[in-house]
Amino acid sequence: MPTGEIHSASQPPSATDSSAYEDDAWIWAQIKAEARRDAESEPALASYLYSTILAHPSLERSLSFHLGNKLCSSTLLSTLLYDLFINAFASDPSLRAAAVADLRAARERDPACASYSHCLLNYKGYLAVQAQRVSNRLWQQSRRPLALALQSRIADVFAVEIHPAAKIGKGILLDHATGVVVGETAVIGNNVSILHQVTLGGTGKVSGDRHPKIGDGVLIGAGATILGNVKIGEGAKIGAGSVVLIDVPPWTTAVGNPARLVGGKEKPKKHE
Amino acid sequence: MPTGEIHSASQPPSATDSSAYEDDAWIWAQIKAEARRDAESEPALASYLYSTILAHPSLERSLSFHLGNKLCSSTLLSTLLYDLFINAFASDPSLRAAAVADLRAARERDPACASYSHCLLNYKGYLAVQAQRVSNRLWQQSRRPLALALQSRIADVFAVEIHPAAKIGKGILLDHATGVVVGETAVIGNNVSILHQVTLGGTGKVSGDRHPKIGDGVLIGAGATILGNVKIGEGAKIGAGSVVLIDVPPWTTAVGNPARLVGGKEKPKKHE
Amino acid sequence: MPTGEIHSASQPPSATDSSAYEDDAWIWAQIKAEARRDAESEPALASYLYSTILAHPSLERSLSFHLGNKLCSSTLLSTLLYDLFINAFASDPSLRAAAVADLRAARERDPACASYSHCLLNYKGYLAVQAQRVSNRLWQQSRRPLALALQSRIADVFAVEIHPAAKIGKGILLDHATGVVVGETAVIGNNVSILHQVTLGGTGKVSGDRHPKIGDGVLIGAGATILGNVKIGEGAKIGAGSVVLIDVPPWTTAVGNPARLVGGKEKPKKHE
Numbered sequence: 001m002p003t004g005e006i007h008s009a010s011q012p013p014s015a016t017d018s019s020a021y022e023d024d025a026w027i028w029a030q031i032k033a034e035a036r037r038d039a040e041s042e043p044a045l046a047s048y049l050y051s052t053i054l055a056h057p058s059l060e061r062s063l064s065f066h067l068g069n070k071l072c073s074s075t076l077l078s079t080l081l082y083d084l085f086i087n088a089f090a091s092d093p094s095l096r097a098a099a100v101a102d103l104r105a106a107r108e109r110d111p112a113c114a115s116y117s118h119c120l121l122n123y124k125g126y127l128a129v130q131a132q133r134v135s136n137r138l139w140q141q142s143r144r145p146l147a148l149a150l151q152s153r154i155a156d157v158f159a160v161e162i163h164p165a166a167k168i169g170k171g172i173l174l175d176h177a178t179g180v181v182v183g184e185t186a187v188i189g190n191n192v193s194i195l196h197q198v199t200l201g202g203t204g205k206v207s208g209d210r211h212p213k214i215g216d217g218v219l220i221g222a223g224a225t226i227l228g229n230v231k232i233g234e235g236a237k238i239g240a241g242s243v244v245l246i247d248v249p250p251w252t253t254a255v256g257n258p259a260r261l262v263g264g265k266e267k268p269k270k271h272e
Numbered sequence: 273m274p275t276g277e278i279h280s281a282s283q284p285p286s287a288t289d290s291s292a293y294e295d296d297a298w299i300w301a302q303i304k305a306e307a308r309r310d311a312e313s314e315p316a317l318a319s320y321l322y323s324t325i326l327a328h329p330s331l332e333r334s335l336s337f338h339l340g341n342k343l344c345s346s347t348l349l350s351t352l353l354y355d356l357f358i359n360a361f362a363s364d365p366s367l368r369a370a371a372v373a374d375l376r377a378a379r380e381r382d383p384a385c386a387s388y389s390h391c392l393l394n395y396k397g398y399l400a401v402q403a404q405r406v407s408n409r410l411w412q413q414s415r416r417p418l419a420l421a422l423q424s425r426i427a428d429v430f431a432v433e434i435h436p437a438a439k440i441g442k443g444i445l446l447d448h449a450t451g452v453v454v455g456e457t458a459v460i461g462n463n464v465s466i467l468h469q470v471t472l473g474g475t476g477k478v479s480g481d482r483h484p485k486i487g488d489g490v491l492i493g494a495g496a497t498i499l500g501n502v503k504i505g506e507g508a509k510i511g512a513g514s515v516v517l518i519d520v521p522p523w524t525t526a527v528g529n530p531a532r533l534v535g536g537k538e539k540p541k542k543h544e
Numbered sequence: 545m546p547t548g549e550i551h552s553a554s555q556p557p558s559a560t561d562s563s564a565y566e567d568d569a570w571i572w573a574q575i576k577a578e579a580r581r582d583a584e585s586e587p588a589l590a591s592y593l594y595s596t597i598l599a600h601p602s603l604e605r606s607l608s609f610h611l612g613n614k615l616c617s618s619t620l621l622s623t624l625l626y627d628l629f630i631n632a633f634a635s636d637p638s639l640r641a642a643a644v645a646d647l648r649a650a651r652e653r654d655p656a657c658a659s660y661s662h663c664l665l666n667y668k669g670y671l672a673v674q675a676q677r678v679s680n681r682l683w684q685q686s687r688r689p690l691a692l693a694l695q696s697r698i699a700d701v702f703a704v705e706i707h708p709a710a711k712i713g714k715g716i717l718l719d720h721a722t723g724v725v726v727g728e729t730a731v732i733g734n735n736v737s738i739l740h741q742v743t744l745g746g747t748g749k750v751s752g753d754r755h756p757k758i759g760d761g762v763l764i765g766a767g768a769t770i771l772g773n774v775k776i777g778e779g780a781k782i783g784a785g786s787v788v789l790i791d792v793p794p795w796t797t798a799v800g801n802p803a804r805l806v807g808g809k810e811k812p813k814k815h816e
Contacts, residue, residue: 038689044628045690048619069618070700074341074350075320078618084316111751112707112728114692122696145310146317148386152394156342159431159450159703159722161468163384176725178431178703179741181448181468181494184384196705196725197451197469197741199494199512207383222725222743222769225495225512240743240769241787241801243513257513257529257801346613346622347592356588417582417589420658424666428614431703431722433740435656450703453720453740453766456656469723469741471766471784479655497766497784515785529785529801 024100027116028059034117052121059120060089060096066121067131071153084146088134095137099130101170101190109173109193125174125194128160135164166200169216176222183211185229195222195240203228203245215250296372299388300331306389324393331392332361332368338393339403343425356418360406367409371402373442373462381445381465397446397466400432407436438472441488448494455483457501467494467512475500475517487522568644571660572603578661596665603664604633604640610665611675615697628690632678639681643674645714645734653717653737669718669738672704679708710744713760720766727755729773739766739784747772747789759794 035053039046052069056062064085072078089095106119106126113119119126131154138147147164155161160174162182169190174180176196182188185208186200198220202210205228212226215233221240226232233250242259253263307325311318324341328334336357344350361367378391378398385391391398403426410419419436427433432446434454441462446452448468454460457480458472470492474482477500484498487505493512498504505522514531525535579597583590596613600606608629616622633639650663650670657663663670675698682691691708699705704718706726713734718724720740726732729752730744742764746754749772756770759777765784770776777794786803797807 042687042690044624045693048693051619072618074344075323080316111746111754114688118689118692122692122699124696124699143314144386145390146314148390148394149317149320152396155394155396155448155450156429157700161448161450176699176705178699178705178723178725179450179469181450195745196743197495197723199468201467201494201512202383204491204493210383219748221748222745222771223495223741223767227494227512239787240745240771241513241785243511255802258527346616347595352588415586416658417662418586420662420666421589421592424668427666427668427720427722428701433720433722451723451741453722469767471740473739473766473784474655476763476765482655495767499766499784513785515783530799 024059024096027100027103030115031059031062031117031120034115038117049117053117059099061086063099063120063130064089067127070127071131071150071157073153076149076153081150084150085131085134088137092137095130095133098133098170098172102126102129102172105171105173105191105193106175110175123174123177124158125160125177125180125196128154128158128162128177128180129168129172129174132162132164132166132168136166136168139164166211185209186211186213188214189216189218189234191217193219195220195224197223199225199227201225201227212244296331296368299372299375302387303331303334303389303392306387310389325389331371333358335371335392335402336361339399342399343403343422343429345425348421348425353422356422357403357406360409364409367402367405370405370442370444374398374401374444377443377445377463377465378447382447395446395449396430397432397449397452397468400426400430400434400449400452401440401444401446404434404436404438404440408438408440411436438483457481458483458485460486461488461490461506463489465491467492467496469495471497471499473497473499484516568603568640571644571647574659575603575606575661575664578659582661593661597661603643605630607643607664607674608633611671614671615675615694615701617697620693620697625694628694629675629678632681636681639674639677642677642714642716646670646673646716649715649717649735649737650719654719667718667721668702669704669721669724669740672698672702672706672721672724673712673716673718676706676708676710676712680710680712683708710755729753730755730757732758733760733762733778735761736764737762738764739768741767743769743771745769745771756788 035049039049052066053062064082067085068078068082071081103116103119106113135147135150151164159178160180163184165184166182167187169188171191173193179197182200183202192214200212209229213231217235218232220238223240224238224242226244228245231247233248235251236248237253238244239255242255243257244254244259248254252261254261307321311321324338325334336354339357340350340354343353375388375391378385379388407419407422423436431450432452435456437456438454438458440460443463445465451469454472455474464486472484481501485503489507490504492510495512496510496514498516500517503519505520507523508520509525510516511527514527515529516526516531520526524533526533579593583593596610597606608626611629612622612626615625647660647663650657650667651660679691679694695708703722704724707728709728710726711731713732715735717737723741726744727746736758744756753773757775761779762776764782767784768782768786770788772789775791777792779795780792781797782788783799786799787801788798788803792798796805798805
């Protein structure tokens with residue numbers, strides 16, 4: 001099935017809370033080691049790696065600094081955004097856990113992902129998702145104008161538009177990411193892989209709950225368009241360029257325009 | 273029909289000139305009221321809302337300031353662009369009328385549009401269209417290098433590429449907008465809704481008049497590609513992901529790759 | 545065949561080395577003459593044209609300055625990038641030859657390309673390809689973190705993502721360019737035209753050599769998705785919106801989702 005450059009999530013992480021915390025610490029230590037190694041081998045990047053990674057005591061700080069710099073504008077200052085991200089991460093530990101799970105997802109499923117720091121610094125899909133989770137928090141706190149301003153900056157800077165109200169799980173890989181659009185009432189499960197130019201949109205016929213619900217472990221190929229309040233079951237795969245207007249059962253593949261179901265099995269070890 | 277998150281334009285505005293002017297004043301008053309309310313509820317945005325909206329005496333000034341800031345670069349200064357937009361709005365009142373009609377289109381047709389100021393500040397499709405109309409004016413004045421420089425900045429900043437020579441009506445909704453490409457000899461009527469990743473392009477076989485002509489009230493779904501000097505009739509609907517190489521009669525729907533006609537009726541009250 | 549706004553490459557350039565050098569000099573002289581003419585007719589652009597073109601002694605300098613300005617960020621300084629490009633062009637003359645061949649390709653094949661300076665200043669596909677060739681050089685020198693940082697900036701600024709390891713020939717036209725994604729092991733021949741939103745991706749099923757190989761003179765329409773280690777033969781044409789998972793023989797056309805072969809001839813003078 002055509003999907004773009006994604007390997008399936010072979011082993012969903014199932015760590016306990018304390019080992020998860022150790023895992024987070026281990027990944028941050030890895031990122032710093034990678035940055036130190038790269039700064040040494042490439043002096044032209046030393047100052048960049050220092051300011052984005054090595055100067056920070058934690059992944060959350062590094063991410064907040066990097067997002068603040070990427071998303072700021074002449075009227076939305078980087079310091080304001082930096083504070084906003086710092087505070088969100090400090091108040092809601094699930095944001096850090098999700099950020100770590102997404103790093104692992106990129107490393108495991110994208111053969112072009114060279115290192116954790118590569119993803120943290122360079123993957124605009126990764127950065128867009130982290131920023132969206134913060135905008136979702138603002139939305140739930142009824143700070144909607146700020147959530148929408150953040151959505152707009154993400155759309156301008158990364159060409160990725162995810163409504164702040166959309167619910168996104170952990171272990172998400174948004175690969176390449178350009179042109180991804182996710183509507184207000186969409187829900188994305190855990191360990192989902194989404195390629196570039198994927199739309200989770202409405203049909204234009206209804207208001208209210210009008211966007212797709214994507215199950216755990218789903219893989220959506222490049223340029224696929226899924227419209228309406230349809231349900232894409234756990235482990236399903238959506239072919240590149242498909243236009244999907246129907247429910248897709250778990251562990252089933254849909255392809256074509258309009259999409260038809262072409263396969264499915266009880267519980268394949270790997271998407272193929 | 274798959275289209276993305278757009279409601280159809282049920283009632284094209286038919287105001288007289290003087291009521292239109294009152295309408296414009298009413299919308300600008302609304303925008304200021306919204307900005308004051310948001311600045312009060314969200315102090316983090318107060319300075320942003322002041323500089324983009326509250327400091328300005330009119331919609332045109334606010335829009336010119338905002339576009340100047342968004343589209344400037346280290347070599348194309350924001351002051352130059354601000355002046356350019358201010359002068360265009362001052363010389364051509366139809367630009368303001370179109371900007372107001374587009375605000376109304378977003379508010380009426382996009383269920384995710386929370387307020388007029390939300391559209392003015394955050395919709396990159398809205399901003400790209402306002403800037404294109406100014407580039408079109410420059411093009412018609414034979415100031416082509418400047419028109420093309422403006423097109424290029426719009427393409428970089430919003431990932432929307434509309435040739436300055438393309439003719440665009442009023443009441444346009446360019447929703448999400450990422451990846452939209454509109455060619456030199458394309459014409460877009462009034463009250464048209466266009467989703468993201470839509471192409472109005474050429475076939476590559478001819479020069480001269482080589483791009484689509486889109487009638488009033490047409491709705492074009494996400495990722496649709498319309499190629500060649502074809503005519504999409506009034507009120508027609510083009511399904512998401514369609515590849516359209518043929519004329520589509522008024523009030524008719526086209527879907528698929530290549531697109532086929534699937535319906536049509538005399539004058540439906542609503543697209544559905 | 546639907547392709548978007550591209551004319552075919554009718555006469556691949558076949559100049560000898562010394563006439564090629566004269567050609568390069570002639571094109572740079574043209575660019576300066578165009579910039580002088582535009583600066584005179586449009587004083588608002590004079591300072592911009594001076595800093596980007598007229599102040600520079602060569603195409604490489606102008607391009608390096610322009611790319612440095614476009615791709616810099618608050619943490620990756622324009623001076624660092626300017627130096628990087630200057631050094632790459634100075635060390636590898638094939639980069640300049642390719643930059644000139646691409647300028648010619650835009651001028652010959654894109655009817656909307658008004659002048660060489662229009663392409664140099666405004667075509668984000670042109671700029672993305674020049675920057676990718678420098679990232680490819682860094683990749684081959686094992687300066688991978690810097691190559692990946694450059695890829696990331698190209699993706700953010702131009703919404704074009706080409707892996708630094710991808711091999712790209714000369715005489716390339718990347719028209720409009722938004723949303724183009726090219727994978728790590730892709731190879732693109734000479735005189736290839738690629739419209740916007742084209743993916744040369746993987747199927748997700750394999751690692752290693754997993755991306756398309758595009759022959760000389762191929763034309764790929766808007767939104768086409770080509771996946772896997774397939775071979776697109778010399779002079780083939782891929783229709784807009786196609787999803788291609790198979791080899792396409794030389795001088796043959798593929799269209800549809802999934803794509804099927806629809807034609808082919810021995811050696812047509814023009815794609816049509």
